[in-house]
Amino acid sequence: MSTTGRPTPTADTRTTTRGHRLTQSPLNIRGAVDLSALAPAKHQERLKEQTTNEDGVQIIPGPLVRDVTVEALQEFLELSLHVPLVIVFRSDRSQGSLELARTLTDLVRDLNGTIGLGIVDADNAPEIVQAFQIQALPTTVAVLGGNPVPLFQGTAAPEDASKALDSVLQAAQQLGVLGRLDGDENGRLPEPELPPHVKEARAALDRGDLEAAHAAYTKAIKENPGDDESKLALSQVELFQRITDRDPQEVLQAASTAPLTDVDAHLLAADVEVMARMPESAFARLLDVIRTVSGDERDRARLRLIDLFGIVGIHDPVVSEARKQLASALM
Structure with missing residues (x-):
């Protein structure tokens, strides 16, 4: 019997990546179109500027x-x-x-x-x-x-x-x-032009260099504190860094017998569950931890939960429900 009250889940950690870049599927697990998977608004604004001609008409290949x-x-x-x-x-x-x-x-x-x-x-x-x-x-x-x-x-x-x-x-x-x-049979929606540090980060991800990507996204955020895209990308990179070289089954097995006061075990298990497309399990786990511990440990679990909200997608219904439960748990 698990001391957390949950059976050990089976993780399928196959994810869609480009290099190490996490991308989301537009089909969510409830069989509906997941709009949170689409690129952020700022990305779309840059693309619109890039593809609009001198006459003010946006032409897409x-x-x-x-x-x-x-x-x-x-x-x-x-x-x-x-x-x-x-x-x-x-x-x-x-x-x-x-x-x-x-x-x-x-x-x-x-x-x-x-x-x-x-x-x-x-x-x-x-x-x-x-x-x-x-x-x-x-x-x-x-x-x-x-x-x-x-x-x-x-x-x-x-x-x-x-x-x-x-x-x-x-x-x-x-x-x-x-x-x-424009009718070009081979045309595709272009990638928007990116700031230099973001280009540097993308290149690092494509060659699998998480450390360099982390440094580049950190620079991009320092130069532009309002760069939400880079903040999300940095969170994704940090997630990859935390679970790299970890065996998902071993992580989840260890967490299944760990008390809720073992915050590190459950933080890592929640990371694995998000990567395995099991956000409900990850959120429920961290909410249980938050309800159990206090002080700095509680704050660590809260911050990790908020971080994972952004990675899963703030418009996802699972995130909306977990936010409500978090507010209740903190009161």
Whole structure:
């Protein structure tokens, strides 16, 4: 029996990284689109400035029509922060869905980049179907500013589909999503130009040098204390540093028999759980510690919990609930 009252969890610590850079999947574990996975607002603002021409028109490299896979979904959602998009869910088993995809393809190409179309093969991307909570095929969804909006379900005549696209463009106008795609079949949403220290940190991460990345992000924050992106990246680097060369199963096994007063054991276990995409377990663990200890030890657990909130994503419902529990635990 665990002295913490929880069974030992099994950790799957496979994560998506670029070098050592932690990236989040836009599909969360509850089967919904996780907007907290998208790049921060400042990142998007820099990208908008970078891609706006002398006439004030934002031109984004990329095809007018593309297949959307699980691997490409995050980039597609980020594109919707700049260009209005539509997704049609199709299947080879549904002739109507294939016809609708062809109709939308023709209509979107006629709009000359003012709207983009993503085609999801529902049979080969069930994760996306689940994330968008698709109930029938075909289904068409608009994506504006990272937010999926149901458009229509079932087939549609070309004139009706055209009216639906017009409504998307009108909504995009009101939301200020006014970018255009240039039609380049090989084009991709570009990375924004970064400050020198951030470039240095990214390069260090790509070669796996966590110490150099830590130093570079620290410099970036010192130069710009309001750089929230670098603060988050620094927290991610520190998380990697804490668990590097640690065996996740050994860490969790040790914590399962450690008393809640063994703060170090539970801090490390919470790190492993977050990396294993088990934030609920990590937060519950640290909240138990906070309720049990006091003084400096309690403050250490509180600060680590807040740090992990930022890594998981402040808009994640799990974080919102844990914040409420933290406030209650501190009273």
